Amino acid sequence: MSEIVLKNVCKQYEKGQQYAVQDVSLRIGEGEFVIFVGPSGCGKSTTLRMIAGLEEISRGELWMDGALCNYVEPKERGLAMVFQNYALYPHMNVYDNLAFSLQIRKMDKKEIDRRVHEAAGMLGIEHLLRQRPGSLSGGQKQRVAIGSALVRNVKVFLLDEPLSNLDAKLRAQMRVELAEIHRKLGATMIYVTHDQTEAMTLGTKIVVMDQGRIRQADRPAEIYNHPADRFVAGxxxxxxxxxxxxxxxxxxxxxxxxxxxxxxxxxxxxxxxxxxxxxxxxxxxxxxxxxxxxxxxxxxxxxxxxxxxxxxxxxxxxxxxxxxxxxxxxxxxxxxxxxxxxxxxxxxxxxxxxxxxxxxxxxxxxxxxxxxxxxxxxxxxxxxx
Ligand SMILES: Nc1ncnc2c1ncn2[C@@H]1O[C@H](COP(=O)(O)OP(=O)(O)OP(=O)(O)O)[C@@H](O)[C@H]1O
Ligand SMILES: [Mg+2]
Missing domain, CATH: 2.40.50.140 (Nucleic acid-binding proteins)
Known part of the structure; x- marks a missing residue:
């Protein structure tokens, strides 16, 4: 089980400042592919970072699998995050980039090797394992970044605009692959994007945010055919x-x-x-x-x-x-x-x-x-x- 529930979650970065996220309530069921969309600055990344534990929740509750998680350490939350600017270690080859999070957890070498090859196989980057990030294309780097999340075998993936640096053709290709990975793993994916096609095709649920609040959260077809208000419609x-x-x-x-x-x-x-x-x-x-x-x-x-x-x-x-x-x-x-x-x-x-x-x-x-x-x-x- 990996259900995530947000109850009236708020974020205020500094006292007296406007809330970056306000009263966000949402239930994310196991295996869902939830897409956050909305204008720049509406609070998508902040919401994701609060779920990840990288940002403190100012008010409200975050529940995971029935347990209140506001103060649980990020590494104890059983999730992996992929950022837009895929943070790879430039001095390590692809293999070690993929293995790093497992090595620091002192995992058995054989198990690390198995997981690295499994993730690399899934993403079609096995032939790149000995190369360094500097010699890879944008799409290849992106795969490595996603791979380093995959090896961790977590139940929940948080992806913040993971494809935004790719050209249109690669994006379309990676979109299909992400859908495939989601289907294979059955993991919960929470995904931020500016791309309409990604939102409509990948999502089991789209969450439309504006100025820190959720305007509508529903299945893509419902959002498209039955928008709650003019903002969502537009x-x-x-x-x-x-x-x-x-x-x-x-x-x-x-x-x-x-x-x-x-x-x-x-x-x-x-x-x-x-x-x-x-x-x-x-x-x-x-x-x-x-x-x-x-x-x-x-x-x-x-x-x-x-x-x-x-x-x-x-x-x-x-x-x-x-x-x-x-x-x-x-x-x-x-x-x-x-x-x-x-x-x-x-x-x-x-x-x-x-x-x-x-x-x-x-x-x-x-x-x-x-x-x-x-x-x-x-x-x-x-x-x-
Ligand atoms: N570390 C921070 N300190 C202070 N304010 C912040 C911080 N991070 C974000 N904010 C503010 O919080 C609000 C929400 O930002 P956030 O990054 O969550 O937006 P976003 O929806 O991810 O936007 P984008 O689409 O541009 O990535 C913005 O007004 C932003 O300026
Ligand atoms: Mg953002």
């Missing part, structure tokens, strides 16, 4: 979700969202009830992802909501940039309702400077309270946290 997804300010209007039987350029978007039935009841005449923020904008006649979208007339989901803008991504095309548009981006098939018509009408799939839109920025339809405690 932070996860690349390019970012489009946001439009608007006002809910109920002129007759149907509800509409009036955008700032006067465009009236009909609200589909599955969303209309609550908006009519609580937000009629009030301002909300509409959120829609670039992939949920389409040209006329896109398949799907209608029917399920009992909504037939998609002509009321139209928005016009001027194309200000066009990006060919290979398998699809990004259009960036400007309108009086706000700027927006659309991810469309490569064959989409429209050049920079031209006007373009696109359809918003309103069945996939999000609605945020203009004041609190909370997702109006978010249901708290959906499943886990």
């Amino acid at each position: 932070f996860i997804g690349s390019p970012s979700m489009n946001f439009f300010k608007g006002t809910i209007r109920v002129p007759g039987r149907a509800a509409f969202l009036e955008l700032e350029d006067g465009t009236m978007l009909e609200v589909p039935e599955n969303r209309a009830g609550l908006l009519e009841e609580k937000y009629a005449g009030q301002r909300v923020v509409l959120g829609i992802r670039p992939e949920d904008l389409h040209e006329a006649g896109w398949p799907g979208g209608s029917g399920k909501t009992g909504h037939a007339d998609r002509s009321s989901w139209k928005l016009e803008g001027e194309i200000v940039a066009r990006e060919m991504l290979g398998s699809e095309c990004m259009l960036y548009l400007e309108s009086d309702a706000g700027d927006f981006a659309a991810r469309l098939p490569v064959a989409v018509r429209g050049a920079v400077g031209e006007k373009k009408q696109l359809y918003l799939d309103m069945t996939r839109a999000h609605y945020f309270d203009a004041q609190t920025e909370k997702n109006i339809f978010y249901r708290e405690g959906r499943d886990l946290v």
